[in-house]
Amino acid sequence: MVPPLVLDIDGTMTRPDDSVDPRFFDVLPQWDAPVVIATGKSFPYPVSLCHFMHIEQNVIAENGGVVLSGEQVTTNGDGEAARRVAEEYVAAGHDIGWGQTDLTNRWRETEIAVARDQPLGPLEELAAEHGLEVVDTGFAYHVKSPRIEKGLGLKSLAPLLDRTPEEFAAVGDSENDVSTFGVAGESYAVANADAKAQRAADVVLEESYSEGTLSVLEDLRERA
Missing domain, CATH: 3.90.1070 (Hypothetical Protein Ta0175; Chain: A, domain 2)
Structure with missing residues (x-):
């Protein structure tokens, strides 16, 4: 079985021009495990992305500040x-x-x-x-807040999906993905990732942006 995924958006699912790579609209709805979109963007952005991709709305927004799974929304901090x-x-x-x-x-x-x-x-x-x-x-x-991180969001969301954080494969590109890499079972930094993300990842990919993420997904599918 393929592992559940936790994917950053900007720099990870996007192309160099900041547009979301349309290939994800075919790949993610066919993924046979939960997919979590984890981003620094405010809550409506990842929710809308899930909606238009026609995948379940499993979301970590605002770097862990807002978490959504199914009908359950958790807000960490008041801003x-x-x-x-x-x-x-x-x-x-x-x-x-x-x-x-x-x-x-x-x-x-x-x-x-x-x-x-x-x-x-x-x-x-x-x-x-x-x-x-x-x-x-x-x-x-x-x-x-220093206590709010994407990794904390994954810890709170994973049980709602009957999963543990260690079951997830994470892909990201920035220092705000470091906490996710720390709790996920597998972590991948795309080639355009900053130094902190590259040091924290299990694997630094040869490909950048969405090309790197799509290559990981293909490898994970072939390995399953």
Whole structure:
């Protein structure tokens, strides 16, 4: 049998132009084990992706801040401290970086994401004052509680699927995937992954982005 999967989105299921590789729309609905989408994006994004892929909505969003399996939603943290950091960051003369509509944070519940072209140092200082941390996912700076991680999300979600975290094969590309790699039974970093993810993974792939992830899925299917 193929193993259950926990897959990051950005840099992992996407192509270099940030679009989701359409081949996943054929591969994942045919996967004979649970598939979990684990991302730093806010909750509606992975839920919508699952919906349009026509796979069960097993989701770890906001780096573990919101977890969904079936009808059960678990929210870890309230996001108030992160929002205070954002307010103080703006008051200090900086910008969150997403424009007036800020669709990146509009539906975010447990953290705040800041564009990577904004100053990191002041953000880290403010986050530390509120007992938070800043995680660089390669796509944004995420202000979040240190106790909330994707790996913790997988630990809470796996039993809802009658699985253990050790049964999962994980694929990712960033430091926010390190905790997932630490609890999954198998872990793969695509070639474009950052240094922290590559050090944490069991295997660093030769292929980048979606090409790397699809190659892993093919290998896992052949091995089953």
